[in-house]
Amino acid sequence: MKGALGFGGITLGFMAAALGVITMAVGIQRRDGRIMATGRQFVFMVLLGALVAAGAMEWALVTHDFSLAYVVRNHARATPLLYTVAALWGALEGSILLWALILAGYLTVTVRRLRARASDPLVAWATLVGLVVAAFFFALMLGPANPFRPTPGLIPKDGLGPNPLLQNHVLMAIHPPMLYLGYVGMTIPFSFAVAALATGRVGEGWLLETRRATLVAWAFLSVGIVLGAWWSYEVLGWGGYWAWDPVENASFIPWLTATAFLHSVVVQERRGMLRVWNLSLIIATFCLTILGTFLTRSGVLNSVHAFSQSTIGAWLLTFLGLAAATGIGLIAWRGDRLRTPGRIDSPVSREGAFLANNLLFAGFAFVVLLGTVFPLLVEALRNEKLSVGEPYFDRMTVPIGLALLFLMAVAPALPWRAASGPVLRRRLAGPAWVGALTMAACAVLGARGVAEIVAFGLGAFAVAGIVRQYALGVAATRRASGGGWPGALRRTVAGNRHLYGGLVVHFAVVVIAVALAASMGYTTKREFRLVQGQRVTLQSHHFTYLGSTRHQTGQKDKFQARIRVERGGHDLGVYAPALSIFPNSPQAIGTPSVRTGLLRDVYLTLVSSPDQDGRITLGVQIGPLVVWLWIGGGILALGTAIAVWPARRIRRRSTGRGPDPLAPPAPTTPSADEELLAEAPA
Amino acid sequence: MIDPPVVLVARPKPKRMRYIVAGGLCAAAVLFLIVGGLSRNIVYFRTVSEGVTAHGKAPDDTGRLRLAGAVLTGSVERRPDGVTFVVTDGTTRARVLHHGDPPELFKDGAPVVCEGHFVKGDRAAVPTFDSDRIMIKHGAEYRPPSVDASK
Structure with a gap:
């Protein structure tokens, strides 16, 4: 019954999306505003279909309806409620359903927001493209990824339950939806980019329409990536948070191109330049999200994340090819309109810095993409299995990351068009000194590693610049309207949310960069073989093995060691890393026990359970500043929230400041306004 | 500004x-x-036969690779800094010198993938492989015990 209901929802969603595409196409072809306005109604039906399907699946999961094969594979009676609900995105079919649901949600919000312009061809085209994407994902669920396939044969009394790795941390319930909110959100700017090309209105209009959606999607993607790293750190027990695993890369590559896009759109908004580049970037970002789905969900990879295998790969690759071909074809077709009047006057200018930033981000994305798909290409072409070692990624990306950090410190202080020496000196000398002194201090205090010291210095440089801009802004507000510091700060931020929110995001990036450098450069790791009562020392931390317990249940055999951690005479408590063995699986799953601190994490893993002599192997890792990675993710979300928070009064057109974090208040460029006027529906 | x-x-x-x-x-x-x-x-992925053959042709090449095979029963010897054992794919053998503790489920007969390199210039019939990472091979799909869905 729930299966029929859910499948009905999927059918409704597919039909509505397909009919919506047809109606929109007819409306656009006849230039009939009423037909277009009808077409947009189908978006709500798509949402309804997705809600019914997802609701039916959740209902089946919660009520242990094992007549559905998906429920049998991903749920057991003993599964706690949280992971029962989260089982929706625990496997292939459910995650496609979540994808469709989120896409329907984004499309609904978009057409609601633009309801006054339902008959505008740009909006109509964008809706059409969004519905095509939705139709594809619903078609996947009608065919190869049907989540409501019935259980073959007799209906079992209990299910298999989710993968054990997916049900021992609450982050698993949050991380995938966040990532998907980011991934799927990129469909909106993509739709508008295609619409801009199709209508020939390739100016700045489509950027303005999609700015907030892009920023929101970007923030979700960022937070999703950080949460994924955190989950990996807390659950997988290898001590790290980022392994350049293909699945991690699959979420990171579109993030890189989306970040490049957020910066380069500012140049287009201000100067009308980089049109082709921006369209290419957002089309590439969308294609990379599809590629990411392909990598994660088709089972082509042999990685820790590869939980699913299916025939869906060919579908996704075909769709990826179509999306890329459409984008490239449209750009080539509209080549004549994309030529832009402006040019970069001086490399030492805001637009010059944005251009360098974009080249670096694009290079970064290329490096990671190449390392990720190279083994697949070699295997496909030469039938030879190989992998790309982590040193490749580390060696290639660290210099790019440092260069980006440098640009982040410098670019916000550069004026548009061209910078003069005195201006540069006035704006940058102070922060640069702070950075240089930080580096000197690190070197004197005996910090190891050039890359680490440079990262700390550049981080300090950037933070000093951010503080300077905030201080100048607040001081100006106080001069103008008086009042106390807190009130002035609030008014300053409210006066230019994009600038000050963007600066907060930059600050978050510095926090993350410093935490990355410190934890990658200065982590100490050792393994100890211990008998009960034995005490060992690492970096002035003492570890005493108190004993271990063994819990045997039908599902698993779990060893837990109790370790007392002391530092400088203080008892930091007893920590209990564990190791679970699943009789039918060769996988032993370690559960680390982490003492999180603001300065350093103490990370304990049970490497092997007691042997004949009662000796365990304990992995100890002391990693500085790790917690700031997660805090940085929170600050980043806060900064984006400040930037996208709707400003009072000036709600509509004059949200005109870009995702550019850093543009000073100024009217929208003439070209953008002219274009909007020219675009008014006839 | x-x-x-x-x-x-x-x-x-x-x-x-x-x-x-x-x-x-x-x-x-x-x-x-x-x-x-x-x-x-x-890092190339090789079975023991492929790896040993390639090493025989170019014994001075110490390129990093992943060597896949099974632990030969009775060959495991614990040492203070790790473990030595023989890995085989049924036809060819290699001696593995592993630095560090092997993973929990490492035992006789376990299917393993060792990452490291052959010892430079080692022309023995059963060459020695220096490993610093052992992975127990497993399928991607996890199946818990005791519940059989279809019967």
């Missing part, structure tokens, strides 16, 4: 060619670096 209004001025493009050439050269250099970095960090 306030910018002048945008003025669009058509400019001559005498330097265009130079920019394109310079850009092309930079791109080529970067590509060269990336490909070089990639080729230095490739």
Whole structure:
């Protein structure tokens, strides 16, 4: 019954999306505003279909309806409620359903927001493209990824339950939806980019329409990536948070191109330049999200994340090819309109810095993409299995990351068009000194590693610049309207949310960069073989093995060691890393026990359970500043929230400041306004 | 901080060619670096037979690879800094010298993938492989015990 209901929802969603595409196409072809306005109604039906399907699946999961094969594979009676609900995105079919649901949600919000312009061809085209994407994902669920396939044969009394790795941390319930909110959100700017090309209105209009959606999607993607790293750190027990695993890369590559896009759109908004580049970037970002789905969900990879295998790969690759071909074809077709009047006057200018930033981000994305798909290409072409070692990624990306950090410190202080020496000196000398002194201090205090010291210095440089801009802004507000510091700060931020929110995001990036450098450069790791009562020392931390317990249940055999951690005479408590063995699986799953601190994490893993002599192997890792990675993710979300928070009064057109974090208040460029006027529906 | 209004001025493009050439050269250099970095960090995946054959042809090559096979029963010897054992794929054998503790489920007969390199110049019939990472091979799909869905 729930299966029929859910499948009905999927059918409704597919039909509505397909009919919506047809109606929109007819409306656009006849230039009939009423037909277009009808077409947009189908978006709500798509949402309804997705809600019914997802609701039916959740209902089946919660009520242990094992007549559905998906429920049998991903749920057991003993599964706690949280992971029962989260089982929706625990496997292939459910995650496609979540994808469709989120896409329907984004499309609904978009057409609601633009309801006054339902008959505008740009909006109509964008809706059409969004519905095509939705139709594809619903078609996947009608065919190869049907989540409501019935259980073959007799209906079992209990299910298999989710993968054990997916049900021992609450982050698993949050991380995938966040990532998907980011991934799927990129469909909106993509739709508008295609619409801009199709209508020939390739100016700045489509950027303005999609700015907030892009920023929101970007923030979700960022937070999703950080949460994924955190989950990996807390659950997988290898001590790290980022392994350049293909699945991690699959979420990171579109993030890189989306970040490049957020910066380069500012140049287009201000100067009308980089049109082709921006369209290419957002089309590439969308294609990379599809590629990411392909990598994660088709089972082509042999990685820790590869939980699913299916025939869906060919579908996704075909769709990826179509999306890329459409984008490239449209750009080539509209080549004549994309030529832009402006040019970069001086490399030492805001637009010059944005251009360098974009080249670096694009290079970064290329490096990671190449390392990720190279083994697949070699295997496909030469039938030879190989992998790309982590040193490749580390060696290639660290210099790019440092260069980006440098640009982040410098670019916000550069004026548009061209910078003069005195201006540069006035704006940058102070922060640069702070950075240089930080580096000197690190070197004197005996910090190891050039890359680490440079990262700390550049981080300090950037933070000093951010503080300077905030201080100048607040001081100006106080001069103008008086009042106390807190009130002035609030008014300053409210006066230019994009600038000050963007600066907060930059600050978050510095926090993350410093935490990355410190934890990658200065982590100490050792393994100890211990008998009960034995005490060992690492970096002035003492570890005493108190004993271990063994819990045997039908599902698993779990060893837990109790370790007392002391530092400088203080008892930091007893920590209990564990190791679970699943009789039918060769996988032993370690559960680390982490003492999180603001300065350093103490990370304990049970490497092997007691042997004949009662000796365990304990992995100890002391990693500085790790917690700031997660805090940085929170600050980043806060900064984006400040930037996208709707400003009072000036709600509509004059949200005109870009995702550019850093543009000073100024009217929208003439070209953008002219274009909007020219675009008014006839 | 306030910018002048945008003025669009058509400019001559005498330097265009130079920019394109310079850009092309930079791109080529970067590509060269990336490909070089990639080729230095490739880790081949080989069965024991493939690995031993390749090592026999070029005994001085110490390229990093992943060697897949099973632990030969009775060959495991614990040492203070790790473990030695023989890995086999049924036809060919290699001696593995592993540094560090093997993973929990390492035992006789376990299917393993060892990452490391053959000892340089070792021409023995059963060559020695220096490993610093052992993975227990397992399928991607996890199946818990005791519940059989279809019967």
